Structure formats: C-alpha cells, structure tokens
Amino acid sequence: MMTPLRFARSALRARPAAFRVPLQRRGYAEAVNDKIKLSLVLPHQTIFRSTDVVQVNIPAESGEMGVLANHVPSIEQLKPGLVEIVEEGGASKKFFLSGGFAVVQPDSQLSINAVEGFPLEDFSAENVRAQLAEAQKIASGNGSEQDIAEAKIEIEVLESLQAVLK
Secondary structure (H helix, E strand, O other): OOOHHHHHHHHHHHOOHHHOOOOOOOOOOOOOOOOEEEEEEEOOEEEEEEEEEEEEEEEEOOEEEEEEOOOOOEEEEEOOEEEEEEEOOOOEEEEEEOOEEEEEEOOOEEEEEEOOEEEHHHOOHHHHHHHHHHHHHHHOOOOOHHHHHHHHHHHHHHHHHHHHHO
16 A cells, blocks of 8 residues: 555656656745735635735644745645634734635645635624534434434534634
C-alpha cells in the first residue's frame, strides 16, 4: 500500500523536467507586510471577498489556525466554528461556518469554501440555547435513528456556535 507521502515523492520524481517548479520554502518567522487575497464562498454566493486582509483565523480540524500573507500552501478541513477576518487597520469581521475547506495558495491567496456561513451578529444567544435544549431532548429520546443522528449533528454545530457567542 502506497502512503500519500510516498505517492507524492514518486509523482515528483516521475514528472518531466520541463514542468519542474522549485518548491517554495519559507521560514517560520518571516515578517511579511503583504495582504491576503481572501474569498469566502458558499455554493450559492460569495459572502466575503477582499484584498486588504491582514490575517484570517480558521477553525481547522487539526486545531485553530491563523493564516497570514505568504503562508505555506495547504488545504485544511474546517469544523463548524468561527472564521475571524482581520482587515488592514484592525477592523475584524466574524462569520460562523458549518464546516468546509480552506485552501491556502501561493501568492497569498486564501479560498474558504463552506456549505453554510453567516455573519456572527445574525445569531441570538437565547435562540441558540433554546435550539440546543430541543436538539438534546431529541438526541436522548427514543425517536427514529435518523432523527437522533440529525440531532447529534445539530448539537455539535449549536455547541460550537454557543461557545463563540459567549
């Protein structure tokens, strides 16, 4: 069985020399004054796009992560949580996403793709508490297997939302 790392090494060695591009390397603590070109998109619309972003904090499955300009290219799976966008001048915008993927590309481009996402100010802590109590009742009840599974997913999302609203 070939591991992803062995596959990548084999693919790099096998590609024609004409197409070889040197791998980009960047030191951990390089100071950079560039901006991030950010697009935050849902399947049905773009909810935020800017070229004046200084930092983006994302809820990656591997842990909370801050993305600055010239970040190492990567793909991160996102869990339900808060995306904080820090713009030049210190203003910040916050969006709650249901999960998705963040793709950091060369040239300080960041694409965040999610199924659902809303500005954090659209939520009411009181409504979230009420919906969480209802979902917990369904999950611990004796409804259908599908209802219980859906309630457990709803609980995960609502608990994440409740944590960022505090």
